Amino acid sequence: MKELVIDLEAEKNEILKRYRALLRACKPTLQKGDKRLIRQAFDLALESHKNMRRKSGEPYIYHPIAVAQIAAEEIGLGTTSIVCALLHDVVEDTDVTLEDIEREFGKKVAKIIDGLTKISGVFDTNSSLQAENFRKMLLTLADDVRVILIKLADRLHNMRTMEFMPRDKQLKLSSETVYLYAPLAHRLGLYAIKSELEDLSMKYMESETYQFIKNKLNEKKAEREKFIRDFIDPITKILEGQGLHAEVFGRPKSIHSIWNKMKKKGIPFEEVYDLFAIRIILDSKPENEKSECWKAYSIVTDLYRPNPDRLRDWISSPKVNGYESLHTTVMGPRGQWVEIQIRTKRMNEIAEKGFAAHWKYKESSSDNGLDQWIQKVRDMLRNPDSNALDFLDDFKMNLFSDEIFIFTPKGALLQLPLGATALDFAFEIHTDVGATCIGAKVNHKLVPLSYKLQNGDQVEIITSSKQTPKEDWLNFVITAKAKAKIKSALKEEKRKIAEDGKEILERKLKSLKITYNSENIHKLSYFFKLSSTQDLFYNVAKGLIDMKDLKEYQASEKSIENKPQEKIEQEQIQNLLKSIKTKDSDILLIGEDMQKIDYKLANCCNPIPGDDVFGFITINDGIKIHRTNCPNATKLMSNYGYRVVKARWTNQHELAFLTGLRITGIDDVGLINKLTTVISTDFKVNIRSITVDSDNGIFEGSIMVYVNDREHLDNLIKRLKTVKGVTDVSRFDSAPAEKVS
Secondary structure, eight states: OOOOOOOHHHHHHHHHHHHHHHHHHHGGGOOTTHHHHHHHHHHHHHHHTTTOBOTTSSBTTHHHHHHHHHHHHTSOOOHHHHHHHHTTTHHHHSSOOHHHHHHHHOHHHHHHHHHHSOOOSOOOTTSOHHHHHHHHHHHHHTTOTHHHHHHHHHHHHHHHTGGGSOHHHHHHHHHHIIIIIHHHHHHTTOHHHHHHHHHHHHHHHSHHHHHHHHHHHHHTHHHHHHHHHHHHHHHHHHHHHTTOOEEEEEEEOOHHHHHHHHHHHTOOGGGOOOSEEEEEEEOOOGGGHHHHHHHHHHHHHHHSOBOGGGOEETTTSOOTTOOOOEEEEEEOTTSOEEEEEEEEHHHHHHHHHTHHHHHHTTTTOOOOHHHHHHHHHHHHHTOTTOOHHHHHHHHHHTTOSOEEEEEOTTOOEEEEETTOBHHHHHHHHOHHHHHTEEEEEETTEEEOTTOBOOTTOBEEEEEOTTOOOOGGGGGTOOSHHHHHHHHHHHHHHHHHHHHHHHHHHHHHHHHTTOOOSHHHHHHHHHHTTOSSHHHHHHHHHTTSSOHHHHHHHHHHGGGOOOOOHHHHHHHHHHHHHHHHHTSSSSSEEETBOTTTSOEEEOTTTOOOTTSOEEEEEOSSSSEEEEETTOTTHHHHHHHOGGGEEEEEEOOOTTOOEEEEEEEEEEOOTTHHHHHHIIIIIISOOOEEEEEEEEETTEEEEEEEEEESSHHHHHHHHHHHHTSTTEEEEEEEOOSOOOOOO
16 A cells, blocks of 8 residues: 655645634734734644644644634634634643643633533433533533534534545534534524535535535526626615615525425425525614615615515514524516525624624624523523433524514513424413413413414413423423423422332332332332332332232342343443444444344334435334434434444345335326326335325325335336326335434
8 A cells, every 4th residue: 555645844834824824814803912822822732733633634733723713714703712722622632631721821711622622431321422512512601602613613624624534424423513513503693604514414414415406506607697697786776876885796595405495395406496695785884774774675675576475674673693684585587586685794794703793793782682592501501400312402492593572461572482382481481480370361362381372472371379380291392491490390299209109118118028228229120110219219109010019029039130220221232332343344234134133124214225324223122224314313313423333235125115105296087096007017016005185186195115225216206207197206204203212
């Protein structure tokens, strides 16, 4: 093998060149003594990482410099953040300790770097290392948001340079990015970073679709640019004539948002009209911002007819993340809808740089939605009982991009996530109001607790001192605050019942002459497959465990080894992992060794040979095989990366796999007959079930069929599309999201 020749002199020059570019990016925020601090951090990073290289073969120091550059240029952060970005991997990857950092750079820098350093140590399997790391990072957010911003810069650079990573790492990082980091960037108002993170994740998770849309966009680029020029010329002329200084330009939509639109509306690329948005950025004085934005809106709508349903006014009521803009959709000269965004330079900087710009303009900004959101995160983190994965799910819920505005009976305004219920609103007012809520009046009409609120509703909560939180409330509340408060109330209730159960159990064991001690209590919990002794006491109090069950335990007590449930589950996972790793490669070959390794195909996405797949280790069902674009894949890879194993198919044409097809078309006599003939006679494919619905001449059918592999399925879809009257045939995932176990 040819040895890699490294030109150290050239690398040294390149490092210096990148460092100088970083200093240029920092220039706007530099104060006296800052340059020396940045140099000190750079020297320490250079020395610590000197013998390390990235997967691409480049010197490792390129990465911290790039992260610092993103933090300075694209997020607009200051010197402290640049220092932390340069040193973000030093504690984790080298011998430098947090104490060293604190001695050299002070407490603040050390605290931020601690937030950026992953947790090491042993975790039980019910927890998730990724979730714990994320939670740790958010704990530091409670008093310094820079941790998250540097983490986003770090993730963005890793995603930009991911082509050298192994495939499973690419999938895991992409899943995590789209599951957590992109929504987080959105919530912090970093729209450009959010779009790029989503696009880069899609590039690795849905590479075929990504490439297809990218090529399509490039094909029509010249035509699109001409359309934009023709569209904005008259706007620019009138704006100038009215004395408004503005920059007007077209901005292409991200590949990910185009793909989302195709999926949501079930339309092909050709039918997505808003492939770009026109942006008007006004240079206005703070006191004229609002009136000049509306003036520009008036000019645009005089030229082009607006769609009345598509006006979004985030200038009068900014989004929670501080985003301000006026959006409208107008009919262009060629009969197609065009989205227009109108904002000022200040608003645009907040939209591009999010949080950092938000603080810069904070004095003049009347809105403090972002501060309220951070306060909510702090409240969530104060809940000591929550398990990291529950916390992560609740946090994810609070990254909602859309808010609704709800009024109290006295006219005060509250912001809630889209989909919030009357009960969420009650908890938002006060914990006690939520806990004793029995119903609500929305716009003076009585509604149940689970009623979903609409934008602009006025809500009055009805309470009763006899009411207590119920288990089923968790099914319809969506805010983290409501969930956390309900869970802690239920836990307290359960604890009281368990106290009674403890006394009952003590008496029952005494009558069976079994000593009441912690060892026996643990053995009992294990015998009844309960995860804690509290559950044991609770079940006894509720009558779910009686004397007959305890006698059964007594009979088999000798054979029970005293092992906690988590320990057993951990061993099961380790053994399954070992059984795969001890084979020649660490890839699970599906179709071989069926006796040796127990695996099942996941119902949520019904993988078939030829699909890109991975294995996920469950505790009760062995290994489950999922498609990499399965609806649950993102969550599994983000939260339980350590349980994911690489998998690929071997050739096995003789087996048949179940998959679902959705067929739409124009209803016609004999259409079903034609379809079943193609499936059964021409393709010799077995049909398991067929559901058909016809409405006003439109035919919609779902057919579950058995196919051999991806190629077989693709050929079947192509052939079905040729049947007269059929407009679309697509594969679908047959079952809802699975529970992880």
